[in-house]
Amino acid sequence: MKKILIVLLCLGLMVPVLAKKGDDDWIFGTGPEKEEVEQQADDDALIKINFKKKDARLAMLYSAILPGAGQFYAKKSSLATWIFPIIEVGLIGGAVFYNIQGDKRTDDFENYANGEMINTTFHYTVDDTDYSLNYVGPRYNRNFQAQTEAVLRDFYPNDIYDQDFFRLESANTQHFYEDIGKYNKYIFGWADWYYNFAVDPRDGSFAFDNEDFVDAWIWADTQYEHSSIWTANVRIEDFLNGHGSTHHIAPGTPIASPNRQHYIQMRKDANASYKNARIATMGLAFNHIASSIHAFVLTKQVNKTYLTEAPPVQLKYYTALRDGRVQPSLGLVWTF
Numbered sequence: 001m002k003k004i005l006i007v008l009l010c011l012g013l014m015v016p017v018l019a020k021k022g023d024d025d026w027i028f029g030t031g032p033e034k035e036e037v038e039q040q041a042d043d044d045a046l047i048k049i050n051f052k053k054k055d056a057r058l059a060m061l062y063s064a065i066l067p068g069a070g071q072f073y074a075k076k077s078s079l080a081t082w083i084f085p086i087i088e089v090g091l092i093g094g095a096v097f098y099n100i101q102g103d104k105r106t107d108d109f110e111n112y113a114n115g116e117m118i119n120t121t122f123h124y125t126v127d128d129t130d131y132s133l134n135y136v137g138p139r140y141n142r143n144f145q146a147q148t149e150a151v152l153r154d155f156y157p158n159d160i161y162d163q164d165f166f167r168l169e170s171a172n173t174q175h176f177y178e179d180i181g182k183y184n185k186y187i188f189g190w191a192d193w194y195y196n197f198a199v200d201p202r203d204g205s206f207a208f209d210n211e212d213f214v215d216a217w218i219w220a221d222t223q224y225e226h227s228s229i230w231t232a233n234v235r236i237e238d239f240l241n242g243h244g245s246t247h248h249i250a251p252g253t254p255i256a257s258p259n260r261q262h263y264i265q266m267r268k269d270a271n272a273s274y275k276n277a278r279i280a281t282m283g284l285a286f287n288h289i290a291s292s293i294h295a296f297v298l299t300k301q302v303n304k305t306y307l308t309e310a311p312p313v314q315l316k317y318y319t320a321l322r323d324g325r326v327q328p329s330l331g332l333v334w335t336f
Contacts, residue, residue, distance in 0.1 A: 056299035063295035067287050070295025074302050084291040091287060094280035102273035109266035110177055114138035118191075124201035124237045131201040135191055139259050140180055142168070145189030148198050151208040152230060155217065159228045181264045184251035193257040197233045197249075200240075207236050215239070218248050 054074050063070030067084035075081070118139055124131045145168060152161045168186055169176040180186045187193050197216070200207045207213040216239045218232040232248040233256075254261045 067291035
């Protein structure tokens with residue numbers, strides 16, 4: 001709405017500029033000679049047509065406020081009189097619809113992340129023995145995030161992973177919901193990641209309390225502590241089955257956390273709805289501008305056309321020769 005108000009204000013500032021040149025100058029030009037000719041023509045006319053010219057600036061203002069109003073003022077039968085209002089209603093409906101849709105989708109992805117409790121079972125196979133662990137809780141669990149990021153901070157005291165690196169908000173704010181999908185460093189809170197990469201499937205304990213699982217973390221550079229970068233993890237199941245050197249899974253890949261990938265797509269859908277709402281709002285501004293300009297031009301055309309075109313029914317005065325005598329006559333002419 002702020003954009004629309006700014007546009008309307010600009011239009012209001014433009015009207016005085018356009019008004020510097022009078023309507024007579026735009027259509028008919030100026031000069032005493034022409035005024036005398038027009039006055040003489042009016043005096044000699046048998047039938048005078050009284051027509052009050054429309055104010056093009058007023059028509060422009062009407063359409064700037066309500067698209068189509070200026071066209072209605074200038075020429076009710078103009079097709080644009082109905083086109084611009086229909087576009088206006090459609091754009092308003094679109095803006096309202098997509099804003100409501102965006103709000104609904106936002107509620108959905110927030111509820112998906114930590115607004116509802118899930119009951120799911122994770123299955124594993126270690127050394128040909130099957131295990132299963134049941135989890136009841138939100139899909140994103142702040143306790144899982146805090147527990148796992150503490151392990152990452154303690155690996156190398158001089159690396160980038162310190163308290164300032166992890167700043168996940170404790171409240172359910174917009175930044176919280178953005179961060180858990182946007183940044184890989186907050187993947188630890190997703191339950192499916194936690195139960196695959198941080199839990200010992202044999203007893204359900206936190207795997208990184210055990211130093212035997214240190215190599216389940218993959219680093220890009222370990223030559224210098226300050227440049228050590230965490231790049232991937234190994235699923236605890238694969239690590240226990242001897243595949244720790246090959247099965248590296250980066251946090252940004254879909255397989256790392258399908259729940260997170262679905263959440264990211266839900267956020268994209270919500271943002272797409274809000275984007276469509278913004279496009280509709282911008283369309284409203286353009287509709288006001290286009291309608292006001294069209295109303296100005298239409299009014300000029302109506303004024304000029306009405307005074308240059310003959311009316312459909314005219315009364316003609318002429319002379320006729322009858323019986324050798326010149327006699328005045330009146331005739332009715334119908335143009336169709």
